[in-house]
Amino acid sequence: MDWFTAPEYWLSRLLFQRALAGVYLVAFLTAVLQFRALLGERGMLPVPRYVERVPFRAAPSLFQWRYSDRLFAGCAWAGCAVSAALLAGLDGLLPLWAGMLLWLVPWALYLSIVNVGQTWYSFGWESLLLETGFLAVFLGNDEVDPPVVVLFLVRWLLFRVEFGAGLIKMRGDACWRKLTCLYHHHETQPMPGPLSWFFHHLPRPLHQVEAAANHLTQLVVPFLLFAPQPVATAAASLMILTQLWLILSGNFAWLNWITVVLAVPALDLPTGHRRSAGPPLWYEVVVLAAAALIVLLSYHPVVNMVSRRQVMNRSFDPLHLVNTYGAFGSVSRIRYEVVVEGTRDDVPREDSDWREYEFKGKPGDPRRWPRQFAPCHLRLDWLMWFAALSPAYAGPWFGALVERLLEEDRDTLRLLRRSPFPPGEPPRYVRARLFRYRYTTWRELRETGACWDRTYVREYLPPTRLTATVQAP
Template sequence: MGWFDAERYTVARAVVQHGVAAVYAIAFWAVLRQFRPLLGEHGLLPVPAFVARVSWRRTPSLFHWRYSDRLVVAVGWVGLVVALTLVAGLPQRGPAWLPLIAFAVLWALYLSVVNVGQVFYGFGWESLLLEAGFLAAFLGSDRVAPPLTVLALLWWLVLRLELGAGLIKWRGDPAWRDLTALYYHHETQPMPGPASRLFHLMPRPLHRVEVLANFVAQLGVPFLLLVPGPVAATGAAVMIVTQLWLVLSGNFAWLNWLTIVLACSAIDDRAWAWVLRPFGVDVPGFHGGPTPVWFVVVVLAMTALLAVLSWWPLRNLFSRGQLMNASFNVWHLANAYGAFGSITRRRTEVVVEGTTDARPGPDSVWREYEFRGKPGSVGRLPRQFAPYHLRLDWGMWFLGLGSAAQLRWFRPFLGRLLEADAPTLRLLAHDPFEGARPRWVRARLYRYRYATPAEHRVDGARWVRQEEGQLIGAVDLAGLARYAR
């Protein structure tokens, strides 16, 4: 069926299917590593309590039927294994229904996780992964040509993703419009990476150029994807370079990597051949058979559904009250995206400490817990964790902004530290008590800023911090129990 088959996009399909599956593998690995201490039966925000007060219609999830830590482990392992088979390309070698089912399993299982994940899963890239996985399911297998309508929906997804991010900045914080946003962003972003301090220390005129380039990349370049051929390939290349710049400058989980994968959907086989030929890689093109009628019907039905659902995010793009990272339906399809509509000028970190003293006093020795990703010790070089997502560390950043919603899990978190709960401690980089129980814990507020080159030369510090008060004073288990009442 000539108008339906996009035979010149076989490499694009392979990149999207393998790339999206790889991100799912990372996401399910994070479920296995982090879900139980954060959201399990004895987690900080237990899922059983959540599903008891929120209906299935509002948050459809397998866990409304039944929740147990064993079941979430099973979900994690099934998701990981299915994702890895797709990364290896095994379902893609079979009939068109096989990758469709495999991606449908990933989407359904991860939807079950996200819909009960509360603040720990309240990120735009969760919806992005769900929407991308849903679309990847309908790209077919190697035996059929990539469907043009699914590719068009992928281009529409990238357009919404980038245009939404650009518009929310332009309509939001005036620091974007006066080109000063990056005077602050590299220092105050949620989780800096190894090179973030170097980005921050660049001359300010370069920061202004960065902001201008960002607006070009997000407000103009995405429209090039809608012009198939060299124009779309050029637009995708610009977006990929821009996203790699963001990868170097911070840790934004899989947002940037998934955007790169999705942008590749606009690059046709001729462009891929031009890029890969110097490396001796051949692009064989499409050698499958005719597209089954049933597959055409299923794809067109899905396309019609997404076209209807797209009305809400389209209207949102033109709205003065534009929503950022919003889902207009419980299935996380046809979402609104955006990032950093406002810029934090100062970095406030919550530093958690404990002591074994029977009674805390002026002479008590307080020892600091170290988190994996968020700033703590002033001499530690931040690590690159993305595309892996450290959910506790991101929650600590929001807590430092004064988010009252984060206190719902933070007080139970302090309780787990007082109990020396092993699963919770494994989420941290360093337990100063080596598995023993502290008698008291407290949470202090510090202002952090990057050390200047001169300050760094003196003692090797990468951060300079100054205490600004207490979030929660010294508290023991009995005191936390009184908080709960």
């Protein structure tokens, strides 16, 4: 069936698959490096405790049948290995059916992690990676040309990512409609990057242009993805440029990178006269069946998008096959940070020798310039940003974090940039205080060398020791 495939998108498919494999690799490496402290048997939110109360049908996962830290590590490392193999192009050397099964492996492994990841894996880009990874299973390899229906579904996913984000902004915070949200966003975003200070100090008229361009890219351009070429290529290129701007201005894990990946199959790249053999009948049947399933499951995300009570980043099925997306429906005007400190004094007083724990990505020492971590996802640092917004976000895990610091837990300390205490000398007390952070001005930066100025607000958690169970703030 000539209508079934689009040989002119052969190179676009190749770039999409290799880039997606790279994102998978980052996601699995992040899991390898962080899971023990977050989800392990002695983690802050242990998987065994979670699967005891959540049935398989609600959260399908390999770990519903059995969990151990060694098994989790094995799955995560296996995901790294398969992702690296896909990045190297192993799927192109296999028969079509074997290549599809190879793409199914990282999707199944990452689904198993996300579905037991609890609040640490509650971000929209987890579902976005799974939905994208599921579509990649059906894109085929060198034996067949890219199927048109799957290319369309990839554009449909990109449309929902961008249009959903645009709608949630227009329906949410009034500053998006007034074009003033970016007066604050670069300063109050979850994890600023090395250039965020400079983005914040751009002239306000340029911030308004940024906001207007965002609305254009998210509310108008997505419809052009379904236009004939070269219009679709122009639309996808504009989306890629917008995502690169966001990559420069902050640390949003792999959200922006996977959005760039999704735009690649819409690009009409020169491929010469390459044409593969016709697709086998079984492949056509499988692809059309998968497409019908995706169309059917799109009902709830579409209803959500047109609803006045639109929600962001929600999965409507436990396999995360079709989801709803969106980000920054509201923008904070003030940045708060939770600063965690410890002391070895026997009696904690205000004038005790309190030493500050330093996190890798979130602001701490006002003189320490933010670093670039994306596409890596520092999950604890992100949740600390939410904890500063409201103690309710920290309820399930903050007490456990303090306990691990008091115990000098090795896996937890590895999540931090630096512990202020030498090995073998843990603190006797740990406390947390809430500070207001703001970017310094150009003059303050020249005079003090500090990119942040911080002001004490209130106590977040009183001095706490191990003699009693630590209560969350």
